Amino acid sequence: MQVVVIDYGMGNLQSVLRAFEECGADVIISDQPASLKTASHIVLPGVGAFSDAMNQIHAMGWHDAIRHEAIQSHVPLLGICLGMQLLADTGCEGGQTQGLGLVPGTVQKLVPDTPQTHIPHVGWNEFHRVQDHPLFEGIADGTDFYFVHSYHFKPASGQHAIGSTPYCGGFVSAVQSDNIFGVQFHPEKSHRPGFRIIENFLNIN
């Protein structure tokens, strides 16, 4: 097993790396797209704004490498937070920007549904499965995970929404398309349930 955490040059990825290590993975952080060739699992973390992240992904040559491994080689890929959002076709944070186009959908700003609803959505909130999936094995509906975000993934079709969270009237907090997964929360910051998600992901081949 070789887990590769994609470093597109926008921040510290140690906590993601360490969480995967704690879950028993052989994991590296890499800024070299060629490293994906030997990856058994790919992790796309999230730091910063959508447009900046996509610019970096293009500039460092990640775009085609990620798409190739995920689509042609069917390597399991997990996008975390902004990393989940980058899987979409387009995002609007920092101007309309094309995403990786791996899960059909767009990324939009959260819209408060009550005057007391504050954005960003920060803190521990419930996760509910919309579809059952091995990624959620051992996770009870209603389990709290840690969220920090102002934007959310809106899948083009309900079939790609596998999990949801009740905030701003409810948003999709997990997506899937074949071997490609995204979670809006931070498993690496979500205590034992977060580790369970990581372990489940590592068990997907």
Add this chain to the structure above:
Amino acid sequence: MQFHTLFSKAVPLLWYGSHVDKCEKLTRAPGGTRLCEASSIVVYKSSLLQILRLVACEVWDHLLHFVTLLTHRIIPCLDVKAGRVVKGVNFLGLRDAGDPVEIARQYDEAGADELVFLDITASHEKRDIVYDMVRKVAEQCFMPFTVGGGIRTIDDVTALVQAGAEKVSINTAAVVTPEIVRQTAQRFGRCATVVNIDPKRVPRDGFEERRAEREKQGLFAPHAVIPDGQPDDIVFEIHVHGGRTPTGIDAIAWAQYIVELGAGEIVLTSMDADGVKTGYDLVITGGVSSAIDVPVVASGGCGSPEHIRQVLTETDADAALAASIFHYGEYSIQETKQYLHEHGVPVRLTH
């Protein structure tokens, strides 16, 4: 009706009866389940009244929109000097009582929702020690944490983020150079950009003089915004340098301004309430939290779980920060959360 569509199969509402462990999920039955069957429901703060009205009308679809289960965060704040935690925490029974990594681990296990490390090292030359501490905490602890104190420039912010802090909290520097808030948000996102505001009640006359002085210098000098029902001869003025220096800036107007600049969260520490342990300042916390649309962390004055309940139910604050009640073992995180839970405040229970 996105929520409705998503949950066409099962409605993820948790109905809490009088017993915590007996929460059960209801399935959306054709025609809807009668709302009056539930003894109580978890709702988000002041939407309660709206919910009750809807309950009376049995309007399901609207109800869904008002129910949200974001828990309120309980956040211990740790003072750090030269990379070591100072004050309290002896009760945790640690081998090394000043080790930030051990303390973070303990608080994580105890169910703290986030941690704040506040660097109180006087000298700016020793920043490397802080970065080293942040690196260690980020590598060893799997919980969210914020680092504040001593940030002067965007380079200080960058160094903290690169060391592994997911949020940085800016205080004096935001007043001295508001631009740093915009830069931080641009570079690391609004979510990573926390601004501390330390208001203190002052007589209006003195405030007006300082405000006029700022205005003369061409600085941001808004008129005071008086919270509802408060006397207008008292102003909540921002103080910096650990509460020692008045700025001539009104707290509510300042909060609105820095949110515009890019702040994604405000930590509001009342200088009047801080250290007194008689409860959070509900007036200014209410004033600020209802005036802005980003999360507000109430800080200063916590002496008991009841104080936390008050500030989370009587204001729009999203989270409560406390120091001594946890560090000196007066209350554990768990009993605090249990108390809040029993009083209808949604919190994350881990045990």
